[in-house]
Amino acid sequence: MTSKKQITANRKNAQKSTGAKTERGKENSKMNALKHGLTAREILLPGENEMHFKELRKALRREYKPETATQEVCFRQVVLSAWSLLRAAKADPFIIKGFMKEKGVNNNGNEEDALCEALVQSISDGK
Numbered sequence: 506m507t508s509k510k511q512i513t514a515n516r517k518n519a520q521k522s523t524g525a526k527t528e529r530g531k532e533n534s535k536m537n538a539l540k541h542g543l544t545a546r547e548i549l550l551p552g553e554n555e556m557h558f559k560e561l562r563k564a565l566r567r568e569y570k571p572e573t574a575t576q577e578v579c580f581r582q583v584v585l586s587a588w589s590l591l592r593a594a595k596a597d598p599f600i601i602k603g604f605m606k607e608k609g610v611n612n613n614g615n616e617e618d619a620l621c622e623a624l625v626q627s628i629s630d631g632k
Contacts, residue, residue: 543547550592558588 507515549555562584571580601620605611608623 548588553592561587561591 514565529576549558565584565587566580569576569583571577601616604627605619605623610619610623610626613619
C-alpha cells in the first residue's frame with residue numbers, strides 16, 4: 506500500500522513532467538511509443554518511403570478512378586489499408602521472431618514448427 510508521504514511525493518513529481526512544450530519537442534515525442542506502426546495515426550512512419558506511398562496511391566487511383574465524394578472516401582480507405590498491409594508484411598517476420606525469442610523457442614531451421622511450438626506454449630501459459 507502506498508503511504509501518504511509517497512502519494513504526496515508522486516503528485517509533486519507529476520507537476521514537473523508535463524510533456525513536450527515546443528513544437529519540435531512534440532514532433533519528436535509523438536513517435537515514442539511506436540513499436541510496429543500497425544495502428545499508427547501517421548500515414549508515413551519514420552524510415553518509410555514517401556515516393557513508394559505516392560506510387561501506390563497513383564496506381565490505385567488509375568485502377569479505381571474515383572469520381573464521386575463517396576468513391577473518393579472509399580478510395581482513400583483502400584489506399585490506407587493497402588499501405589498498412591504492406592507495413593504489416595514487412596513487420597511480420599520481426600514480430601514472429603520476437604515472439605519465438607520471448608517464448609525461448611529455437612527454430613533449428615524450421616520456422617513453421619518453431620512458431621507452432623511457441624503458439625502452443627503461449628496457449629498453455631494462458632498468454
